[in-house]
Amino acid sequence: MRVDYRSDTVTKPTPEMLSAMMAAEVGDDIFNEDPTINALQQKAAEMFGMDVGMFCPSGTMANQIAIRLLTRPQDQVICHKYAHIYLYEGGGSATHSGITTRILEGDRGRIRADEVEANINPRDIHQPETRLVSLENTANKGGGSCYPMEWIDEIVEVCQKHSLKLHLDGARLCNALIATHQDPKEYGKKFETISLCLSKGLGAPVGTVLLMKEEYYWQALRIRKMFGGGMRQAGYLAAAGLYALEHHVERLADDHKRAKILGDALAQHPKIASVMPIETNILIFEPDTKYMDNTEFIHQMAQKDIHMFPFGANYVRMVTHLDIDDTMIDYTLEAIKQL
Ligand SMILES: *Cc1c(COP(=O)(O)O)cnc(C)c1O
Secondary structure (H helix, E strand, O other): OOEEEOOOOOOOOOOHHHHHHHHOOOOOOHHHOOOHHHHHHHHHHHOOOOOOOEEEHHHHHHHHHHHHHHHOOOOOEEOOOOHHHHHHOOOOHHHHOEEEEEEOOOOOOOHHHHHHHHHOOOOOOOOOOEEEEEOOOOOOOOOOOOOOHHHHHHHHHOOOOOOOEEEEEOOOOOHHHHHHHHHHHHHHHOOOOOEEEEEOOOOOOOOOOEEEOOOHHHHHHHHHHOOOOOOOHHHHHHHHHHHHHHHHOHHHHHHHHHHHHHHHHHOOOOEEEEEOOOOOEEEEEEEEOOOHHHHHHHHHOOOOOOOOOOOOOEEEEEEOOOOOOOHHHHHHHHHOOOO
16 A cells, blocks of 8 residues: 655645536636636635636746735845745745745744834844745644634734735645634735645645735736746646635644654654654654664555655655545554554
8 A cells, every 4th residue: 555645745636626627618718708717816806805816837826926016126025034025935946036035933934023024124224125925824834733713813913013014925824724613705905915836735736826805916927928927828727726725624633643643653753753743644752763764764654565764864854645544554654654
């Protein structure tokens, strides 16, 4: 049995999702004539209480469009030191937007209002102008941690006080909603832009919707075109996202339950030194180097066809998702026992 915990991006469309894709009505989206893309954008915007959505080929592109949209060259963006926009987008924000990034220490991938405020540059010609704050929810490298709504509200207040824009990298926002029971419509009130990934836990093969206020839409379309992200009959892809939003959100609770079961087993194992608190579908842990390092752990599991990634220092990351079932969990628990 092959069990793949490397990422929640490895899922393949279910037969029902594929049927929805095959049956999609499509048109040329550059002419705004793809009814399925329009339906997806509208559904996502309504769900989060935002004005409009814009379908993008990837989460990286959606984040990069948002940064370009909300900053000017020479500006500075504040984010956590583990942020995807800082670590995993190929330095894109420096290239595409000509900005620098101020990274904060935070707590498991999340930042707090007081640390944001303390890192806003004064008005001084020597210093880059602080323009944008970017949050990530859930925070990937923070072990899938979630923002309490009070933390977000406090950051919104600081942003308003200092005229800063606020972006949310919501690659796993639906995981956060399911784990915290927050109201998605609250999010639309607080952020200028939100990227909502459809190809992570939601199980679509491709796509992210960038949600935004109406006033940004025209300029966002122009930037997407310039970045090469304008697509034509991509309604076939949007249909998968639409299906995912309708059928794959509530079930994220199963992924979270399974991550917790694995995490509990690892926490009790004598050869595991520590496991980060598990809030959603991501597990980050550290083997005890008295027995083995992360490379050795990953190697031993791979011999049983169970796959995961090293995640900096001595850490290992496992992610549960749509294509992980209870049989695979039992098989993994057995393999952990035999370590
Ligand atoms: C995966 C991910 C993205 C976007 O990734 P793409 O592979 O470009 O779709 C953005 N932010 C976070 C936190 C992610 O985990």
